[in-house]
Amino acid sequence: EDKVVQSPLSLVVHEGDTVTLNCSYEVTNFRSLLWYKQEKKAPTFLFMLTSSGIEKKSGRLSSILDKKELFSILNITATQTGDSAVYLCAVGATGNQFYFGTGTSLTVIP
Amino acid sequence: NAGVTQTPKFRVLKTGQSMTLLCAQDMNHEYMYWYRQDPGMGLRLIHYSVGEGTTAKGEVPDGYNVSRLKKQNFLLGLESAAPSQTSVYFCASNLRPQGRSGELFFGEGSRLTVL
Numbered sequence: 001e002d003k004v005v006q007s008p009l010s011l012v013v014h015e016g017d018t019v020t021l022n023c024s025y026e027v028t029n030f031r032s033l034l035w036y037k038q039e040k041k042a043p044t045f046l047f048m049l050t051s052s053g054i055e056k057k058s059g060r061l062s063s064i065l066d067k068k069e070l071f072s073i074l075n076i077t078a079t080q081t082g083d084s085a086v087y088l089c090a091v092g093a094t095g096n097q098f099y100f101g102t103g104t105s106l107t108v109i110p
Numbered sequence: 111n112a113g114v115t116q117t118p119k120f121r122v123l124k125t126g127q128s129m130t131l132l133c134a135q136d137m138n139h140e141y142m143y144w145y146r147q148d149p150g151m152g153l154r155l156i157h158y159s160v161g162e163g164t165t166a167k168g169e170v171p172d173g174y175n176v177s178r179l180k181k182q183n184f185l186l187g188l189e190s191a192a193p194s195q196t197s198v199y200f201c202a203s204n205l206r207p208q209g210r211s212g213e214l215f216f217g218e219g220s221r222l223t224v225l
Contacts (some may be wrong), residue, residue, distance in 0.1 A: 042216040101152055
């Protein structure tokens, strides 16, 4: 059975802290791994990773994929209250399927 | 610059009633998806479509039907609503499922409550 597991389920940090969110997967016919940020409404796209070992970076956020060990991490440095959200990991496979994890809820306290 | 639009955004139904959720996208995307999101369960795929006139079952299709008569619209129907269908429903689309434009674009969600 294909599955995506995210950890931790929730996290509370203070502004300025650095956080690491984890996503492990067991998905046959893996094609890509995507990270989304979900505040109150629609998930918004952060990164898509297809190659192992290549870091994607956008401002204070970065992500890397390890296709051998079947996991990805999302790092957020110098966290701000605006980073508070649920972060979703999704794995795309052949056959037009995307498998989502349950998400990590991040709360950043001022 | 609408992207993916879902209507209605909120709805309360009684058990046994029927309703249709409409998803419209203006990005000329081929692929469209309906997901449901429940606490602790993540996003689960209900049905999807790879092009106009096509539909396919996802992970949790029972109790739902879909239609894709026009490329820009993807309808999700509940023929006889049940309390277990209380959820937040998200429509998504993308140009190609994989490759450089593989990211999913989401609508803002439709919160459905079945009493």
